[in-house]
Amino acid sequence: MENLPVxxxxxxIDNLHSGTILLSIRPVCRLFRAVINTYNRYIYNFEPISKSNFHLQCRLIRPENVIALILFNNEHIPDQISLFMSSVRL
Structure with missing residues (x-):
């Protein structure tokens, strides 16, 4: 695996959901963590997300690595936009 180019x-990773990348692949090993930390084409779609996963992903987001962001105020997280703005340092 170490011989595989980043x-x-x-x-x-381009073909995976941002939540899968951060919550399922990143914790697997140090190599994956390093690869995920250098990945710079995140597309975050926060429409279908639980509040706990939303907060967790907000803590892990590196704004400089995001190319698109979709936020929604909905019944699951009615104040998602303001929560995001207060959770992520832009």
Missing amino acids: EILHRI
């Missing part, structure tokens, strides 16, 4: 791993 660019190939980033291409694979």
